[in-house]
Amino acid sequence: MQFARANQAFAGLCGGGKMGWLMVQDPVCDREVDRQRAKAAGLTSTYKGQTYYFCSPECLREFESCPGLHINPTLEATPQEAYAG
Ligand SMILES: [Zn+2]
Numbered sequence: 001m002q003f004a005r006a007n008q009a010f011a012g013l014c015g016g017g018k019m020g021w022l023m024v025q026d027p028v029c030d031r032e033v034d035r036q037r038a039k040a041a042g043l044t045s046t047y048k049g050q051t052y053y054f055c056s057p058e059c060l061r062e063f064e065s066c067p068g069l070h071i072n073p074t075l076e077a078t079p080q081e082a083y084a085g
Contacts, residue, residue, distance in 0.1 A: 027052050027070040028059035047071070 022035040038044055038053035043060050045052050047067040054060040063070050 024053045026055045026059055028062050029055060031055050 023032045024035050024038075025031070026033045033043075033053045033055050035053050038055070043054040043057065045054070045060055045064055045067070047063075050071075052063060052071075054063065
């Protein structure tokens with residue numbers, strides 16, 4: 001009587017540890033973007049030493065036209081209701 005069967009339950013995806021996946025947020029549309037994919041597609045932009053990734057060329061262009069509009073350096077600032085656009 002031998003119990004040599006290896007328990008393969010540990011081979012599953014649920015192994016503790018969060019998904020360290022390379023998903024980042026598109027600062028323009030708030031969508032999740034695969035970092036490597038965006039990089040491969042050239043949908044990246046560097047602003048103030050920080051690299052941002054985008055889901056589409058439209059978002060990239062939008063960001064580059066006015067980066068400060070899409071990133072919040074200070075979260076203390078309360079959003080105004082009046083947002084001309
Ligand atoms: Zn986007």
